[in-house]
Amino acid sequence: MVDLTALTLADARTRLRARDIRAVDLTQAYLDAMARRRDWNAYVTETPEKALAMAQAADERLDAGEARPLDGLPIGMKDLFCTEGTLTTAGSHILDGFTPPYESTVSGKLWDAGAVCLGKTNLDEFAMGSANITSYHGPVTNPWTRPADNKPLVPGGSSGGSAAAVAGRLCIAATGTDTGGSIRQPASFTGICGIKPTYGRCSRFGIVAFASSLDQAGAMARTVEDCALMLEAMAGFDPNDSTSAEMAVPDWTAACGEPVAGLKVGIPAEYRVDGMDPEIDAVWRQGIDWLKAQGAEIKDISLPHTKYALPAYYIIAPAEASSNLARYDGMRYGLRVKGKNLAETYAKTRGEGFGDEVQRRVLIGTYALSAGYYDAYYLKAQKVRRLIADDFHKTFTGVDVILTPTAPSAAFREGEKADDPVAMYLNDVFTVPTSLAGLPAMSVPGGLNGQGLPLGLQLIGRPWDEATVLRAGAAVERAAKFDVTPYGLEQA
């Protein structure tokens, strides 16, 4: 008897089509696993009835030989995507009881492709965080532990619930959203793959907004090919999102199998930061060797404005968030805490409804946009953003893809960085420049550090060139031969 939750998405897809396994059994196996591991808190809302009904319908189509691209594959949906008739929380108290009367474009496309909804995965509140500890619905636990002490670690964030669910076999794949690293950093922390496509690839319609010019949906799964299969179903032009691009969706799954001989891979000097963990550096060098061994050409490159990316990001993202979150005022939906008058109702609703990190960013953003400070902060940050994008554009005339570490550390314990917001922001140092430039990037597991925790490698591509990112990612994956199963799960 095959362990259903150990199958990759691609493998399960083949077996479903061959009718070796049934979608209902696969779905039930995941629902059972979810019930066993509620202690990880990977899901905010589980939707077992909906899942089984969708699986049933998928089996009927599969039986009839009318298989859709992802028919019968059970996935987790980050709880930032609005789902019609299913509670959508964005990890916040302020959206208490909010059930959208509409479906986000990306989740709708996945259901149309036949994917089965297991539930809504936990996340940092409004996707603001890098450890999944700011959720109103409680922190998420990483399925990985350090074998030496076996104490719980954070899964990274903000797509921490999705990452933990994929790594811990509580879904076959999941959606994420990435504003400054929210897919790639948790993928690195949990030893899975995660891709953020080019800004404009996936529609933002129906995704609760954090920072509109940076937010982008993407896929998280246990293999590069699984990510490609998911992304093919998620991407595409949407007339409901003015920033979505009218571009055809290529065959990304095929790209995963193409060799990398002759591919020019850039290694940016600026990512070798002062005080860098030698183990991160080691896995990076290992990645370079792997690609070189497969015939890629390694080139040293420079992205001179990299060091300004994090400060610029922490102006632009909060500025947009301060405006995007203004609609949560207790008037129409979600939480309302009544005060003596209108101003007090606003203050109490938002004071109780938003957690500390969200309030911090709303304050920073409001300040950065205020009269007398707009030019010095927001406008200047936009200019920096332009310089960072220009760095990449110039570089991509000489290289095809860039290889860097995904995050400056492995997963940490909840208390280790939580008290210092700036230390937390530094988690995004390698992922934020790509987000500011709108480029596609993915994290692929590169190996384990000395404490036995996964470390990810990041591949960054030209705009709209997800194909090369996936192709190079698959090459790293083939060489790394990474065992994606967290300790203790092998025998499950």
Next chain:
Amino acid sequence: MTYTIEGATGTWEIVCGLEVHAQVISTAKLFSGASTTYGGAPNSQVSPIDAGMPGMLPVVNRECIAQAVRTGLGLRARINKVSVFERKNYFYPDLPQGYQISQYQHPLVGEGTLYLDLPDGDSKPIGITRLHVEQDAGKSMHDAHDDATLIDLNRSGVALMEIVSEPDIRSPDEAVLYMRKLRTILRYLGTCDGNMEEGSLRCDANVSVRKAGETDFRTRCEIKNVNSMRFVARAIEYEAKRQIELYETGGTVEQETRLFDSQKGETRSMRSKEEAHDYRYFPDPDLLPLELDDAEIEEWRSALPELPEPVEPMQVSFEAMQRSPFGAIPALREAQESKPEYTGPKPDPDREPGPLEQFAVGSLKIVGTMNLPGKGWRAYVSAPDGVVYTVAPGEYMGQQYGRIEEIGPNGIVLRELVPRGEGRWERRKRTVEIKSTGG
């Protein structure tokens, strides 16, 4: 026809500009597919976008843009082929998103002219500063319920044109002629029904006065809610006389927003400049810059009904921009760069803001000034954070880039920079006196 008011100290002249909000005739709202019919049952014409639901995104309704361009052509105005929607942020229950999508630095339509038909057969040109497109808010109904305000969002998201005139109007009668002519043009073009009773045409008046022969403008007040032809003249006349009386009795006019009370026929203070909202405008990241091509404009122009005088709009041409994830930023930059070089005053973005620039000038209190031997004048300013700051000439205070020009025994003279739109700025002198409020 020169209109003047005789005061005790001499002859006065009115200086007035009008800001008109005209509801666009269109079947659907500016950024959603919802209907715009007037008089529907409350909240029956509301899409999730208009209600500010999570994750909802605006998409520009081209029909509304065409109507605004037609209006611009009718006003012989420059059509900007690139314009930018920005967010104007403030909280109010009838504003579901917590911001209004409007245009600020880069409006759809630039300078134009409207000709008044004077009774003596002459015509007088009134400059049009700009026309921009924005969302309307919903309606708050304060009287419908004993202890609650009810909100109707049917109007939320309906397209408005804000048409701003230059301060070229010199009498209450000219203001009425302006409104009549504008309404005629709008109705003629079929872009707004001009119905003031239903609120599809609304008017705010900026009024100041000056002595006959003066060339500079004095401080103006903005009069809100002037919503019939009859009230336009009455509100301006009342406000001008109020300001003249203030000047003649030794007072000063404070820049403020005033509300016209049509029952009493007078204006009363709504909020001072210090209480004015900081709207935190910034380009809406959900929308790309709005681009028009020549063929499109030509198509709209050729379908216009024949106007009394031929229309030759000036056009600014911008390089067409490729759509890319990096588009929003270069688009803005190019739009700024391809305009005739602006050489007037502007704030220096590289200057670090001073500690007193986080406060409105009105919230700052000068507790004293002193001429220090060998150093010169210093002022001691008490701020809302409880700290008393020492400032010297050349330093900055307030939220309008106020550079301290002079400190003396009576207070501080500031030179502020006030945005005039489209990246232009205006210098304004402002005196802050030591107040002996006894507190």
